[in-house]
Amino acid sequence: MASISLYIVEDELIISHDLMTKLTDLGYKVLGMDTKGENAVDNISVLAQNKNEPDIVIMDVKLAGKMDGIEAARMITENYNCGIIFLTSMNKSEVFSKSFSLKPYAYLFKPVDIDQIKAAIEVANYQRNLEITNEHIISDLKNEIEQRKKAEKEKNLRLQERIRAEQRINQLMKQKHQMEMDLINRELATSSIFISQKNKIIGLIRKDINRLLRTDKNINKVDITRVLKTIDENVKFDNDWYRIKAHFEKIYPGFFDRLRKKFPQLTPNDHKLSALLRMNLNTKEISHILKITAPSTEISRIRLRKKLELAKNVNLTQFICDV
Numbered sequence: 001m002a003s004i005s006l007y008i009v010e011d012e013l014i015i016s017h018d019l020m021t022k023l024t025d026l027g028y029k030v031l032g033m034d035t036k037g038e039n040a041v042d043n044i045s046v047l048a049q050n051k052n053e054p055d056i057v058i059m060d061v062k063l064a065g066k067m068d069g070i071e072a073a074r075m076i077t078e079n080y081n082c083g084i085i086f087l088t089s090m091n092k093s094e095v096f097s098k099s100f101s102l103k104p105y106a107y108l109f110k111p112v113d114i115d116q117i118k119a120a121i122e123v124a125n126y127q128r129n130l131e132i133t134n135e136h137i138i139s140d141l142k143n144e145i146e147q148r149k150k151a152e153k154e155k156n157l158r159l160q161e162r163i164r165a166e167q168r169i170n171q172l173m174k175q176k177h178q179m180e181m182d183l184i185n186r187e188l189a190t191s192s193i194f195i196s197q198k199n200k201i202i203g204l205i206r207k208d209i210n211r212l213l214r215t216d217k218n219i220n221k222v223d224i225t226r227v228l229k230t231i232d233e234n235v236k237f238d239n240d241w242y243r244i245k246a247h248f249e250k251i252y253p254g255f256f257d258r259l260r261k262k263f264p265q266l267t268p269n270d271h272k273l274s275a276l277l278r279m280n281l282n283t284k285e286i287s288h289i290l291k292i293t294a295p296s297t298e299i300s301r302i303r304l305r306k307k308l309e310l311a312k313n314v315n316l317t318q319f320i321c322d323v
Contacts, residue, residue: 006030006121008030010060011036035064037068053081058121077102106120108120208226274320278321
């Protein structure tokens with residue numbers, strides 16, 4: 001174990017040298033001695049800067065300089081980790097009242113023998129080491145508590161971020177589900193338009209055929225021509241466009257108004273083609289409804305793209321869906 005380092009501050013130089021000799025003989029390391037408090041404060045400061053401050057300072061209360069031992073001890077204990085043992089011939093009650101707030105490790109009253117000083121030094125150093133150890137333990141505990149608080153805070157932040165991310169994912173999933181449901185509903189509504197139209201045509205044809213069967217006569221060319229005329233009249237898109245348009249506007253409200261406002265150059269036929277594209281119908285389906293060939297439908301699409309001034313990389317159907 002390293003020897004205890006000491007610093008002696010005593011106003012009587014003879015006593016200082018005697019103490020230093022006896023304490024050195026006992027195995028203690030005396031780093032220095034002074035007769036004035038201000039000198040002791042300065043010299044201990046230098047030792048501390050060199051990381052060699054004393055463990056214990058034996059401080060006489062009455063010193064030769066302007067600063068007494070109590071004030072010198074106050075400055076030393078405020079700035080450095082040195083233990084204080086007061087050595088004095090003054091009245092005990094007077095010394096206690098002036099120095100008690102400094103919490104010295106011991107009071108030695110002159111005259112004292114070397115055994116008393118040794119015992120005081122050993123007890124003071126033990127208490128000092130115990131206090132330093134406790135301070136380190138408390139400091140380590142505080143650091144551990146701070147680290148745990150920080151880790152818990154980071155954990156809570158990550159948990160909150162995860163919760164927010166999950167909430168966002170759930171929100172997006174709900175939006176996706178709603179969009180899919182909307183798309184399905186619109187596709188069903190669109191299909192219902194054409195199913196309704198088809199059912200109407202079939203109903204009219206059925207009515208004509210039943211009428212012919214009830215006449216109990218052979219079906220002639222005139223009768224067949226009449227049925228074919230019914231078919232032709234009802235599959236013609238222009239005849240029922242107003243009905244389809246009415247249904248379409250219920251499914252896609254404001255579509256034609258937006259189309260006219262943004263693109264006033266479009267014709268009624270362009271509006272029809274746009275509506276069919278908005279229904280996500282393919283070229284074959286559009287050709288069948290408009291009663292034109294597939295190449296003619298493609299030409300109509302190209303003309304519509306030009307009127308809308310679309311770049312080559314822009315999808316026409318998607319553009320119409322976004323109107």
